[in-house]
Structure formats: structure tokens, C-alpha cells
Amino acid sequence: MYIIDEKSKTPLYIQLYNEIKNDIIKNYKKSDKLPSTRKIASLYNLSKNTVKTAYSQLEVEGYIKSCPQSAFVVTDTINLNFSKNPSFKNLSTIINTPKETKKYLYNFFPACLEKDSFPLKIWKKIFNKVIDNSLDFGKYPCGEGEFGLRVEISKYLNHYRAVKCDAEQIIVYSGFVDSMGLIARILKKDYHIFASENPGYYLGQQVFDDYGYKIEKISIDKNGLNIDNLKKSNAKLVYITPSHQYPTGVLMPINNRQKLLKWANDENGLIIEDDYDSELRYSSRPIPSLQGLDLNDRVIFLGTFSKSLSPALRISYIVLPNHLLPLYKKCFDAGISRVPLVMQKTLEYFMKEGHWDRHLRKIRTLNQKKHNLMKKLLIEKLGSTMKIENQGGGLAISINPKPKFDWDLLKELSEKNKIKVYFAKNFTGGEWQALVMGFGGLKENEIEDAINIFSKIWKICILE
Amino acid sequence: MYIIDEKSKTPLYIQLYNEIKNDIIKNYKKSDKLPSTRKIASLYNLSKNTVKTAYSQLEVEGYIKSCPQSAFVVTDTINLNFSKNPSFKNLSTIINTPKETKKYLYNFFPACLEKDSFPLKIWKKIFNKVIDNSLDFGKYPCGEGEFGLRVEISKYLNHYRAVKCDAEQIIVYSGFVDSMGLIARILKKDYHIFASENPGYYLGQQVFDDYGYKIEKISIDKNGLNIDNLKKSNAKLVYITPSHQYPTGVLMPINNRQKLLKWANDENGLIIEDDYDSELRYSSRPIPSLQGLDLNDRVIFLGTFSKSLSPALRISYIVLPNHLLPLYKKCFDAGISRVPLVMQKTLEYFMKEGHWDRHLRKIRTLNQKKHNLMKKLLIEKLGSTMKIENQGGGLAISINPKPKFDWDLLKELSEKNKIKVYFAKNFTGGEWQALVMGFGGLKENEIEDAINIFSKIWKICILE
Numbered sequence: 067m068y069i070i071d072e073k074s075k076t077p078l079y080i081q082l083y084n085e086i087k088n089d090i091i092k093n094y095k096k097s098d099k100l101p102s103t104r105k106i107a108s109l110y111n112l113s114k115n116t117v118k119t120a121y122s123q124l125e126v127e128g129y130i131k132s133c134p135q136s137a138f139v140v141t142d143t144i145n146l147n148f149s150k151n152p153s154f155k156n157l158s159t160i161i162n163t164p165k166e167t168k169k170y171l172y173n174f175f176p177a178c179l180e181k182d183s184f185p186l187k188i189w190k191k192i193f194n195k196v197i198d199n200s201l202d203f204g205k206y207p208c209g210e211g212e213f214g215l216r217v218e219i220s221k222y223l224n225h226y227r228a229v230k231c232d233a234e235q236i237i238v239y240s241g242f243v244d245s246m247g248l249i250a251r252i253l254k255k256d257y258h259i260f261a262s263e264n265p266g267y268y269l270g271q272q273v274f275d276d277y278g279y280k281i282e283k284i285s286i287d288k289n290g291l292n293i294d295n296l297k298k299s300n301a302k303l304v305y306i307t308p309s310h311q312y313p314t315g316v317l318m319p320i321n322n323r324q325k326l327l328k329w330a331n332d333e334n335g336l337i338i339e340d341d342y343d344s345e346l347r348y349s350s351r352p353i354p355s356l357q358g359l360d361l362n363d364r365v366i367f368l369g370t371f372s373k374s375l376s377p378a379l380r381i382s383y384i385v386l387p388n389h390l391l392p393l394y395k396k397c398f399d400a401g402i403s404r405v406p407l408v409m410q411k412t413l414e415y416f417m418k419e420g421h422w423d424r425h426l427r428k429i430r431t432l433n434q435k436k437h438n439l440m441k442k443l444l445i446e447k448l449g450s451t452m453k454i455e456n457q458g459g460g461l462a463i464s465i466n467p468k469p470k471f472d473w474d475l476l477k478e479l480s481e482k483n484k485i486k487v488y489f490a491k492n493f494t495g496g497e498w499q500a501l502v503m504g505f506g507g508l509k510e511n512e513i514e515d516a517i518n519i520f521s522k523i524w525k526i527c528i529l530e
Numbered sequence: 531m532y533i534i535d536e537k538s539k540t541p542l543y544i545q546l547y548n549e550i551k552n553d554i555i556k557n558y559k560k561s562d563k564l565p566s567t568r569k570i571a572s573l574y575n576l577s578k579n580t581v582k583t584a585y586s587q588l589e590v591e592g593y594i595k596s597c598p599q600s601a602f603v604v605t606d607t608i609n610l611n612f613s614k615n616p617s618f619k620n621l622s623t624i625i626n627t628p629k630e631t632k633k634y635l636y637n638f639f640p641a642c643l644e645k646d647s648f649p650l651k652i653w654k655k656i657f658n659k660v661i662d663n664s665l666d667f668g669k670y671p672c673g674e675g676e677f678g679l680r681v682e683i684s685k686y687l688n689h690y691r692a693v694k695c696d697a698e699q700i701i702v703y704s705g706f707v708d709s710m711g712l713i714a715r716i717l718k719k720d721y722h723i724f725a726s727e728n729p730g731y732y733l734g735q736q737v738f739d740d741y742g743y744k745i746e747k748i749s750i751d752k753n754g755l756n757i758d759n760l761k762k763s764n765a766k767l768v769y770i771t772p773s774h775q776y777p778t779g780v781l782m783p784i785n786n787r788q789k790l791l792k793w794a795n796d797e798n799g800l801i802i803e804d805d806y807d808s809e810l811r812y813s814s815r816p817i818p819s820l821q822g823l824d825l826n827d828r829v830i831f832l833g834t835f836s837k838s839l840s841p842a843l844r845i846s847y848i849v850l851p852n853h854l855l856p857l858y859k860k861c862f863d864a865g866i867s868r869v870p871l872v873m874q875k876t877l878e879y880f881m882k883e884g885h886w887d888r889h890l891r892k893i894r895t896l897n898q899k900k901h902n903l904m905k906k907l908l909i910e911k912l913g914s915t916m917k918i919e920n921q922g923g924g925l926a927i928s929i930n931p932k933p934k935f936d937w938d939l940l941k942e943l944s945e946k947n948k949i950k951v952y953f954a955k956n957f958t959g960g961e962w963q964a965l966v967m968g969f970g971g972l973k974e975n976e977i978e979d980a981i982n983i984f985s986k987i988w989k990i991c992i993l994e
Contacts (some may be wrong), residue, residue: 081813126654126814128753129784142785177670184667192659203648203840205972206641238870240704240844247711251740272862276715278742289592319592321606350590351544376667378871380704398736404704409870507668 068191070110078112083120090129091144100130100138109208125141171484176462176493176504177377183429184376188421189412193496196411208404208505211383211409213239218417219383220478226426227341229367229385237384237394240404241344243367245384246270249338250277252393257336261301265490265498267312270305270340279303283496286311290318290342293325300395302335309344310357313464313490313498315456330364337365343373345426348434350458353520363387371413373461374420383403434462439513443502447521451528461506464490466499470529474499479523485516496523534574542576543897547584554593555608558672564594564602583975636980638927640839640968642959646891647687652885660875671867675702675847676874682697682881683833683847689804689901690890692818693831693849701848701858704868706806709832709848710734713802714741716857717767725765727755731776734769734804743767747960750775754782757789773808774815777954777962783808787820794828801829801906807837812898813922827851836878837925838893839886845877847868855992895990897925901968903977908967911985915992925970928954930963934993940965943987949980 068085070078086100101109121138123131128403130138210216216236222228223236230419239245247510250260250273260274264283271281282299291306306326318326330337330407339356347353351433357365367385386394416422440463444452448465456464473489480487490500508516532549534542550564565573567581585602587593594602623925674680680700687693703709714724714737724738728747735745746763749756755770770790783791794801803820811817821829831849850858858864866872880886904927908916911927920928938952944951953966972980 068672078706083815123815126781126786127817128781128785130973141783142788144784144788150744150910158635179668181663181666181668186661186667187664190658191659192662194654197650197654199645199650201842202645203650204643206836206841207844236882241866242870243863243866269862276718276741276862289699317590319605320608320684321592323592324606324608351547351587353591372670378665378667379867380671380870398705398733402707404707404708404844404868406844406873409873 068110070112078125079116082106082112082117083123086120086124087129090124090140094140096140096143096363096456100139100140112345115191131369147297159205161441168483169393170486172512173486173506174462174488174502174516174520175486176488176502176509177373177459178504178507179373179376179429179461180432180507181507182185182509183432184378185421186408187418189416190342190421192415192421192513193408193412196409196415201407201411203407205412206401207405207407209399209401209403211403211405212407212414215414215417218414218422220385221421222417223355223367223369223385226352227344227369229344229359231367231385235385235388235391236388237322237461238382238403238405239382240380241372242340242368242370243269243273244404246272246273246338247277248394248397248399249281249520250274250365251264251399253336254278257303259299259303260301261296261304263306263311265313265494265496266305267307267340268493270338270493271495280291285381285396286314286316286458288316289322291322291326293322293329295331296326297333302333304335305338305340306356307340307342308356308403309341310347310459311500312340312342313456313494315355315464318356320359323359327356327362327364330360331362335364338368342370345374346430346433346461347459348430348437357385363389366390374426375475378513379409381409406429428523433506436508436510436513439465439510440503440505441519443517444521447517448524451524455500460500462504464500464502467499467524467528471487472527472529476523476527478518481528483519483523485519486521489505532574534576542758543580543583544588546570546574546576546581547587549586550588550592554604556589558604558607560604561602564604568612572869582809583776612901622778622848623914633948635951635977636743636983637950637966637971638926638952638966638980638984639971640924640948640952640966641837642968642971643840643893643925644896644971644973645838646973648842649885649889649897653880656879656883656885657872657876660879661872663873665871668821670868671866671871671874673819673863673865675700675867675869676871676878678882679874679878680847682878682886684685686881686886687819687831687833687849690803690816691808692822695820695831695849697703697856699852701850701851702867702869702874703846703848704767704844705836705846706804706832706834707733707737707867709834709846710737710802711741711861712858712861713830713850714743716854716861717800718742721767723763723765723767725760725763725768727775728767728769729958731771731778731804733956734802734957735959738769750778750780750830750910752780753786754780755786755790757786760790760793761797766797767802768799768825769802769804770820771806772803772820776806776964777920777958777964778803779923783818784823788824791820791826791828794824794871795826799837802832803829804832806832806834807924808932809838810894810897811923812894812901827853830854838890842872843907845873848852897970900972900974901927901976902983903974904969906968907978907986911981919964926966926968928964928966930965931988931992933936936991937963938985940991943990944984947983947987949983949987951984 070081106117107114127139132138133140163391206348217232218230219236220233259282260279260284261284262271275281282301284296290311342502344352359365370382371379451468453468454468489503490502533547570581571578593886597607607970683699683700684695720939724743725746725748726735739745746765748760752773810817822830834846835843853877878965903922915932917930919930952966954962954966
């Protein structure tokens with residue numbers, strides 16, 4: 067008995083189709099004959115057409131097939147409820163993870179910006195200007211990114227980062243992991259070892275590890291990457307953060323940069339320069355890029371808008387040396403941009419109209435103030451019990467305790483007091499430890515209170 | 531002699547810093563002494579502070595170091611102009627690829643939509659509603675995607691695609707390649723062979739190939755994937771397009787779906803169901819998903835907004851079985867969304883307010899009309915010289931010539947007549963050939979003219 071509700075919003079033929087389908091699954095066997103469309107129509111007071119449409123959908127999906135004399139038979143016995151295979155791990159584990167809703171009083175996350183620092187009004191205004199009929203939402207955006215945006219990025223890089231490049235060398239991507247993924251893909255055939263700083267940012271290593279590269283960790287000293295150890299590693303490809311080493315903050319001086327470029331030239335090597343937050347430098351001018359010193363096309367340059375504009379935009383970029391462009395173009399996914407067209411266009415005009423310029427100055431001043439305030443407070447409150455490991459740039463100050471210290475207690479007490487703290491080890495996956503005290507997401511007037519609470523916890527954790 | 535321009539916008543200390551830096555690179559050797567700051571100040575009529583700031587930047591970057599009696603010496607001989615290594619391939623090939631600006635009269639691209647079909651006004655209105663202070667541009671968006679959007683996608687999938695899932699199972703991604711990349715990463719440890727349809731979509735294979743999977747191509751027959759051949763392949767992971775096979779258009783009937791699900795259950799297998807354009811079905815209702823038939827959590831379901839809303843938005847989604855969620859959460863880049871926050875929010879409200887629903891009906895009707903018109907015209911103009919390989923859904927009709935045919939001439943004449951045509955082989959990388967005649971990007975009133983020109987070319991290419 068099929069239940070057909072004439073008052074339902076669902077069309078009658080769909081109701082009938084569903085009822086018959088369930089009936090077939092539960093009660094029919096292969097080659098069983100279905101009632102004729104005429105019979106169903108008269109039985110349920112439906113038009114013959116309604117029944118025919120339902121039967122034809124069942125036929126399209128392969129439940130039934132038509133036979134001579136317009137009869138329909140079931141194609142096969144449909145039993146989807148197989149006994150479960152017990153060896154399939156976790157199979158029936160339904161995960162009910164309620165969303166983590168823990169609210170922190172203060173969060174020292176080292177890679178976020180103050181909510182109010184995003185130029186919301188200007189962004190909105192530009193968006194409304196660019197979203198018109200000139201944008202083609204019917205097409206895939208250009209693989210490398212919109213040319214106009216690439217021009218703006220290249221101008222910015224020329225001027226602010228001393229990067230030597232044309233717009234043609236810029237590929238717009240949706241963040242660091244995606245950028246690194248592309249590089250891993252295009253270099254796979256020619257490079258097999260990925261050298262990375264130790265300590266260094268773990269995400270880069272993970273991307274290359276996933277693509278089957280052997281990972282070599284090269285030690286960091288006061289001059290940044292140790293080039294002698296790099297030579298010993300046999301790697302021909304190295305990932306570095308020369309202008310603000312992650313996580314130590316070491317700046318690679320000119321003579322070590324020169325040595326590294328010479329290594330690349332002698333060894334047919336390639337250098338991936340990650341310039342992640344170099345606009346944010348507070349005690350000197352930003353350090354000109356390594357790429358700009360390179361006369362032999364050995365440097366792939368990576369940048370992002372996440373640290374100075376907004377991580378919520380998901381826009382990054384790669385500058386490829388000219389000789390890698392053919393490899394990029396051969397890459398199977400080169401034609402496919404990850405970044406929504408309208409985001410690209412908005413950013414393009416944001417840069418073109420000078421807002422990016424002004425924003426950079428604003429965001430640098432804002433974060434410099436917060437940096438200096440946090441540094442002052444940390445020195446005041448923790449004094450000689452603390453050693454500053456990394457300061458003067460970016461969105462965090464890294465510190466370590468000088469006396470013996472109960473790290474577990476620090477974690478426990480921070481959670482209890484609703485203070486979220488971060489540890490360098492979690493970002494580097496190595497042995498190098500420090501507390502990474504982010505100020506980017508805190509307002510100036512919150513920093514004092516946050517450090518007050520933090521310093522009380524800190525003092526309890528000192529063991530000597 | 532340094533050139534300092536007092537009228538320039540560039541601060542004096544930066545001009546001086548640049549001049550001295552170039553001087554050091556060109557003319558200085560290790561341990562050479564620099565003129566005192568006092569001397570430079572008086573020589574160029576600059577304040578002593580200006581000179582000190584320039585020197586201090588040079589010191590930060592490692593060009594000079596300070597010695598007793600406030601003298602500065604050069605740290606090292608800086609010579610960046612190494613002789614180029616001749617074995618570095620393509621090194622000095624500067625690629626000057628002028629942007630391809632060729633304009634086609636008609637473009638039969640099979641994966642685009644009519645420009646005017648995008649709901650620009652509504653999108654703009656919703657964007658302006660959602661972009662306010664409730665959005666935090668200072669933070670990375672939630673890795674899985676915004677929960678509200680995931681709820682809307684799950685409701686849509688439940689209702690329209692008979693997919694059984696909760697919002698927690700939805701991961702929002704930035705397109706097919708990215709979605710497949712995530713799956714390749716999380717399954718890498720447990721699966722090593724990737725089975726794919728033959729003919730089938732080449733991009734899926736490429737992603738898995740890049741992650742080191744062995745690729746097994748499984749033949750397609752009139753029931754879709756040949757399950758017996760799948761069994762022989764020893765693969766435990768298979769990628770399929772069951773509702774509209776790419777590129778043949780074959781619909782996998784219920785008994786083959788059942789066989790496939792039984793295979794997955796018996797073999798601890800997993801099925802990746804790509805539902806890429808199943809909303810666009812013109813001769814019957816959309817076919818309910820394979821995922822919805824599966825009672826044993828064997829199906830990973832992929833969908834996209836590129837085929838029905840806009841490829842320029844770059845939004846896709848994955849539905850993971852519950853037992854794979856822990857693997858996803860362990861994945862190193864699980865915390866990092868690729869999709870801009872404001873795009874997610876706009877789409878969420880677009881769906882929530884019923885626009886997606888209305889848009890789907892509109893876009894289906896629009897493309898159905900164009901599909902039927904193109905089919906009618908192809909039959910009229912090419913008649914018995916043509917065999918239709920794939921029709922009734924999506925954004926293209928695939929055809930093959932019945933008589934002997936000069937394919938090269940077709941390419942040549944199409945280009946000459948500014949008609950862009952597409953070949954199935956280019957999307958499948960295999961032997962299966964057809965002309966893929968996309969109508970998605972053409973307006974209804976353009977189709978007749980486009981097919982007129984095309985049919986004239988076609989006739990010239992017939993060899994018998």
C-alpha cells in the first residue's frame with residue numbers, strides 16, 4: 067500500500083517513485099513483475115502520466131526495466147544492508163565532537179591581527195566598485211591569478227621588498243600550504259631532498275614530506291642557516307626565512323646571504339625564501355629580500371597577505387624565477403586558480419589606489435606600539451627570570467625562563483585562568499622551546515592586564 | 531661621491547643607506563674602514579642622526595660592524611656577481627610569453643556558465659549584509675569551513691542529493707584539485723592504489739599520482755565501472771562519477787551501485803563519489819547519490835559550486851564518513867581553511883535565504899533549454915554523420931563523427947573561423963575521443979549561429 071499525499075508539496079510522481087523504490091528494495095526479487103501503470107493509476111487515483119513518469123525515473127536509475135507488452139520487471143534483488151565488515155577500523159565510531167567553545171580571557175596566538183585593524187569600510191567600498199558586469203562569474207579565474215593583481219604585487223615587491231620580478235613571475239595562491247604544495251609539485255622531478263631550518267617552521271617540511279621528499283634539517287646559528295651543514299646534507303633545495311628566522315628571529319647577515327647564493331649557484335641549487343612577516347620590523351627598516359641580491363635566478367620568493375592585512379582573506383603569492391615558469395605551466399593544475407575572482411579584484415584595487423601602502427604603515431605603527439609595550443611589561447614583571455629569545459618584528463615576542471621552570475604547571479594554570487599560551491615546539495616540531503607571546507590579536511589596552519595575569523602564573527612556575 | 535637629493539620623497543637616511551651599500555658592494559673589501567659619521571654628515575650637509583640611522587641599518591643587515599672608537603668597518607667582501615653555472619638548465623632563458631589574447635567568436639568550453647546567469651545583485655546585497663563587524667578578519671577562518679555554511683550544505687545535500695550527513699562531516703574547500711589533495715593526504719598511510727574510471731577525469735588521477743599512489747584504470751561499460759575489473763586490480767580505493775560518468779555520461783544503475791558498495795564493504799574499500807554536475811540533469815530527475823545508499827560508511831562524497839553557481843567563486847566541499855574525521859583532524863593542514871571567510875559567509879546566507887534553491891531551478895531550466903536546442907541543431911545539421919556519445923546532463927553534448935574524419939583539419943578550420951572546440955582526450959588523458967560541445971557559456975541566441983559555423987566546418991572534415 068503506497069502512501070500518496072495529495073496535499074504535500076512534493077510532486078505526486080516523486081512520492082510514488084519513492085514509495086515504489088522502497089517497496090522494491092524491501093519486498094521485490096530479481097525479475098518480479100511490477101503492477102501495470104494502468105493498475106497503479108486507477109488504484110491510487112493518479113493520472114497515467116504521473117505513474118509513467120515515476121516508472122521512467124525508476125528505469126533510468128536501473129531499478130526496473132521495461133519488457134514487451136509494456137510490463138516492467140525488477141532488474142535485480144536490491145539489498146544494501148550488508149553485514150558490516152568487522153575488520154574495518156573505527157567503522158561505527160560516530161564522532162560527536164561538540165565544537166570547542168572555550169572562551170579565553172586573553173589569547174596570545176602569534177599569528178593573528180586585531181579585528182578592528184582590518185580596513186573594513188574601504189574593502190567594502192572597493193568590493194562594491196569591482197563587483198559589476200565586468201567580472202565574469204561564469205568562468206574559472208586565470209590560473210596564475212588576475213594579471214592586474216599580479217602587476218600590483220610585483221610593484222609592491224619591487225618597491226618595498228627589493229624583489230626583482232615582473233608580473234609574469236607572480237602566481238597568486240590561497241595561503242602558505244598551497245604555495246608550498248605547488249613548489250613541491252613542480253620541483254618533484256628534479257629535486258628529492260628538502261633542506262629546512264632547524265628549528266624551523268614545520269608546515270613547510272610537512273608539505274614536502276607528503277610529496278615524498280627526504281627532509282634534511284639544517285642547524286641555525288647567529289648568522290642564520292649554517293651553510294657548511296647545508297653543503298654536507300647534499301640537498302639542492304633549501305627553505306629559509308632569512309629576514310626574520312622562524313622561530314628564532316635571527317636575521318641572516320649579508321655575508322651569509324652571499325655564501326648561500328654562491329652555494330646555490332655552484333650546486334645548481336634553489337632557495338625558497340619565505341618572507342612571511344618581514345614588513346613588520348620595528349627596530350630597523352625591513353630587510354631587503356635575498357631574492358633581490360640574487361643575480362642568477364636561484365630564489366623562489368614566497369609572501370602572504372595574512373600577517374599584515376588579514377589571514378581571513380586567504381591570499382598569498384609566489385615569485386618564480388623565469389626559468390621555472392615553463393615547469394609551472396606544465397603542471398597539471400596550473401590552469402586552476404584557488405583564489406576567488408572577486409577577492410583578487412578587490413585586493414588589486416585596494417593596492418592600486420594606495421590603500422595597501424597606507425595600511426602597511428598603519429599596521430606597522432600599531433603593532434610596533436604593542437610590541438614595545440609588551441616588551442616593556444615583560445621586562446618589568448618578569449625581570450631577570452626571563453630571557454627574550456626573539457623580538458623586534460612580527461606579531462609575537464618569544465621568551466624563555468632562566469631558572470628551572472615547571473612547564474606543565476604553566477599550561478595548567480594558564481588554562482585555569484583562561485589565558486591561552488603557545489609553545490614554539492608546537493610550530494617547529496623540534497626541540498627548540500620558547501613561549502611565543504603573540505600580541506597581534508590583543509588591543510593595546512588589553513596587553514597590560516594580560517601580562518599582569520600571565521606574570522603571576524609565571525612566577526608560580528619558577529622552581530628555584 | 532654619494533648622490534643625495536633633498537627634494538626626493540625618499541627619506542635622506544634611506545638614500546644615504548642605498549648609496550653606501552652600493553659603494554660597499556662595488557668598492558670595499560673586508561675590514562675596510564668607513565668614513566666616520568661626523569665626516570659624512572659634514573660632507574653631505576646631513577644631520578648626524580641621519581647618518582647614524584643609515585649606518586645602523588647597514589649594521590643590522592650585516593654589511594658593516596662597529597669597532598672601538600665608534601669606527602665602522604666592512605664585515606666581508608660582498609661580491610654577488612658569481613660567474614653563472616652553465617649546467618643550470620634554462621637559466622638565462624627569459625620567457626616572454628605575451629598573454630594569449632586570441633578572441634574567439636564562439637567558445638564551446640564544456641565547464642563554464644553564462645556570464646549573466648550569476649545572481650550578481652543578490653550576491654552583492656548579501657555580501658554587504660554579511661561584511662560587518664561580526665566577521666573577524668584578524669583570524670584564520672575555521673579549518674573545516676564556517677559551521678553555518680556547513681549546515682546549509684548538509685541540508686542541501688540531504689534534500690537534493692539524498693546524501694546522509696551531518697554538518698560535522700562537511701569540509702569546505704577551494705575546488706576539486708584541493709578536495710582531492712586532502713583525500714590523498716589523509717588516506718596515504720592506509721591506501722596505496724588509486725583506481726579510476728577509464729576513460730575518466732585526468733585531474734583526479736594526477737593528484738593521487740603526485741602523492742605517490744599507484745594508478746589503476748578500470749574500464750567503463752554500459753553499467754559504469756566494471757566491478758569485476760576493479761576486484762582484479764587489488765585497489766581498495768576507487769574514484770567514480772556514478773551519476774553522470776565523466777566523460778561518457780553513463781549512469782551507474784542501481785544493481786551496479788549495489789555491487790560496488792558490497793565490494794567496498796567486503797574489501798574494506800573506500801569509494802570517492804564525485805557528484806560534479808549532477809544537479810544538471812535534463813531528461814529525468816537528478817539521480818540520488820551513491821553515498822545515500824551506503825549503510826556502511828564507505829563513501830567520500832565530493833561536490834562543487836563551480837558547475838551550477840560559479841567557477842569563479844572557488845568553493846567545493848567534501849563529505850567525509852564519520853570514521854575518517856579523526857584522520858582529517860590529525861592532518862597537518864586541517865586547521866587551515868582555503869576559502870576566504872567573507873565568501874563562505876555570503877554563500878551561507880545565499881543558501882539560507884532560499885536563493886540557492888531558486889537559482890538551481892533557474893540554472894537547470896536555462897541549461898536544459900540550451901541543451902535541447904543544441905541537440906536539435908546538431909541532429910538537424912549533422913544528421914547521420916554524427917553519433918551522440920553523451921547528452922542529457924551537464925554543460926556539454928559529446929559527439930563523434932560516424933564516417934572517416936579529418937580531426938586535424940577540424941582543429942585547423944575551427945581556429946581559422948575563430949571557433950574554439952574541445953576534445954575529450956585532453957580531459958581524460960586516454961584513448962576515448964569525442965568532441966565536447968559545451969553550451970554552458972553560450973547564450974541561447976548564440977547557439978544557432980555557433981552550430982551553423984561549426985557544422986560547415988564539420989562537413990568539410992568528413993572524408994568519405
